[in-house]
Amino acid sequence: xxxxxxxxxxxxxxxxxxxxxxxxxxxxxxxxxxxxxxxxxxxxxxxxxxxxxxxxxxxxxxxxxxxxxxxxxxxxxxxxxxxxxxxxxxxxxxxxxxxxxxxxxxxxxxxxxxxxxxxxxxxxxxxxxxxxxxxxxxxxxxxxxxxxxxxxxxxxxxxxxxxxxxxxxxxxxxxxxxxxxxxxxxxxxxxxxxxxxxxxxxxxxxxxxxxxxxxxxxxxxxxxxxxxxxxxxxxxxxxxxxxxxxxxxxxxxxxxxxxxxxxxxxxxxxxxxxxxxxxxxxxxxxxxxxxxxxxxxxxxxxxxxxxxxxxxxxxxxxxxxxxxxxx
Numbered sequence: 001x002x003x004x005x006x007x008x009x010x011x012x013x014x015x016x017x018x019x020x021x022x023x024x025x026x027x028x029x030x031x032x033x034x035x036x037x038x039x040x041x042x043x044x045x046x047x048x049x050x051x052x053x054x055x056x057x058x059x060x061x062x063x064x065x066x067x068x069x070x071x072x073x074x075x076x077x078x079x080x081x082x083x084x085x086x087x088x089x090x091x092x093x094x095x096x097x098x099x100x101x102x103x104x105x106x107x108x109x110x111x112x113x114x115x116x117x118x119x120x121x122x123x124x125x126x127x128x129x130x131x132x133x134x135x136x137x138x139x140x141x142x143x144x145x146x147x148x149x150x151x152x153x154x155x156x157x158x159x160x161x162x163x164x165x166x167x168x169x170x171x172x173x174x175x176x177x178x179x180x181x182x183x184x185x186x187x188x189x190x191x192x193x194x195x196x197x198x199x200x201x202x203x204x205x206x207x208x209x210x211x212x213x214x215x216x217x218x219x220x221x222x223x224x225x226x227x228x229x230x231x232x233x234x235x236x237x238x239x240x241x242x243x244x245x246x247x248x249x250x251x252x253x254x255x256x257x258x259x260x261x262x263x264x265x266x267x268x269x270x271x272x273x274x275x276x277x278x279x280x281x282x283x284x285x286x287x288x289x290x291x292x293x294x295x296x297x298x299x300x301x302x303x304x305x306x307x308x309x310x311x312x313x314x315x316x317x318x319x320x321x322x323x324x325x326x327x
Contacts, residue, residue, distance in 0.1 A: 003096030004306045007058045009049030012307035012314075020060070023093070023100045025073030030101055032085060036115040037094035038064035039309050039322040040123050040152070041240065047310065055092060062094025062324070064122040065101065066115040076103055084109040086118035086285070095306055095324060104274070107282060110289040117288055120152065120295040120321040125284035126277045127239065127269045128156035131215070132164055135237045135267030140165030142212035145202050145229055147193065147222075150178035150319045153240070155185055155296040156284075157215065162186045163292075170205045172198060178319055185294065199228035210234060219247045223264075227253055232260050239267040296320025 001022045004015050025031045043061055045051040066086040069079055079085070085108055087101035109118050131153075132138045138161065146157045149171025161169045171182035172193040179190035189205035191198045203210050210231035216223045217240035224247075230236055238247075257264065269277060287293035298319035301309040303326050312318050 001097035002303060003060045003093075004062070004303065005058045005060050006047055009047065009057070012047070012310040014047065015061075015307045015310065017304050020096070022098050025071055025076075025100055027074050028076060028103055029073040030069045030076055030079055030085075030103060030106060031071035031073075032065055032067045032087060032099050032101055032106075033070045034065045034094060034097060034099050034326040035067040036119045037062045037066070037099075037324045037326060038119040038123065038152075039306070039313060039324060040064075041313065042123070044310055044314055060093045060096050062092055062096070062099070063089055064119050065089060065094035065099045066109070066118040067099075067326070069106075070098070079103055079106060079108070084111075084115075086115075086122060088122040088281075095303065095326075097303075097326060105278075107278075107285060110285070112289055113285065116297055116300070116323050116325075117295045118285070119323055120297065121284050121288070122281055123269075124152040124321070125156050125293075126280035127153050128160050129280040129284060130269055130272060130276070131157065131237065131239055131267050132160055134272065135239060135265055136213040136215070136235055138164055138166060138213055141167045143168035143170070143206050143209075143231070145170045145172065145211040145214045145226075146187075147172045147215055147217050147226075149173050149182040149185075149187065149190070150296075150298075152296075152321045153217070155181075155320050156293070158182060158185045158187050159293055168206055168211075170202055170211060172202075174316065181296070181319060185296075199225060202229035206231065213237060215239065221248070223247050224249055224253050227256065227262070230260070230262055233262065234260075235263045235265050237265045237267050239269075297323050299323070300325055 046054045069083045087106040093099045144161045148154045150173045171187040173179045174194040182190045191201040
């Protein structure tokens with residue numbers, strides 16, 4: 001079968017289209033004929049060798065796959081050959097013609113949900129749902145600021161925050177087209193994050209108070225700058241792979257956090273109990289089926305162009321989910 005493999009850490013050029021043996025499912029596993037897979041920022045970090053838990057080289061990357069079950073391993077129950085499914089792959093392998101998934105990570109797809117829609121969900125929809133519930137502990141009537149609001153997680157955060165009763169949802173995005181998308185998804189205001197004064201714009205959008213919840217998806221100086229957009233007694237929620245790198249806080253900033261009775265919260269979906277994550281994924285899938293949650297597919301690339309997809313995501317030129325078409 002055809003598969004993308006990473007042979008050494010580095011740039012997108014290290015991702016190669018290879019011919020590899022078709023895998024065989026083991027006990028409690030199914031083989032999926034992949035039709036669509038999803039690209040995430042985690043994939044970029046693993047390709048660069050910056051992420052803990054990266055498989056040994058060479059390996060087939062890709063955490064999310066949607067397609068059709070074509071082979072059952074011993075002991076599999078509740079799934080049949082020909083079933084349309086979506087899965088998150090603990091051992092990766094989605095950027096290939098066929099992928100192996102433990103049955104516990106596989107969900108059947110409702111007929112109205114396409115493979116492309118389904119693959120938007122496994123990593124990012126639970127992050128948004130549980131980030132609001134567990135990380136932010138959002139309460140009805142509170143205001144929320146969402147960075148990269150036109151991205152894969154951000155587009156879900158905007159919609160779900162409104163659904164959970166947020167009084168004001170402010171989305172950050174770097175281009176006018178992205179800000180227009182954020183407003184169409186239901187945000188009350190959109191701020192231009194290409195300008196350094198974006199925290200002041202968040203305060204303007206909240207009547208000078210700042211947002212009760214400020215999400216942060218990035219490292220370096222971004223978390224500290226985000227404090228300027230945070231309200232008294234607000235919660236700053238750090239999430240995403242990039243938030244792990246080079247984050248620093250000054251004494252003055254920590255003094256401000258104490259004086260303002262603010263909280264800094266770390267949130268990671270992958271360390272939460274598996275069933276909680278799967279329940280969030282089932283909930284999101286049901287919302288999509290009923291037309292109550294929109295999936296935003298910004299760009300689609302064929303399997304042989306995964307390196308181009310990596311470049312586009314790294315350049316921040318994409319919106320919503322980046323989908324890899326395998327069939």
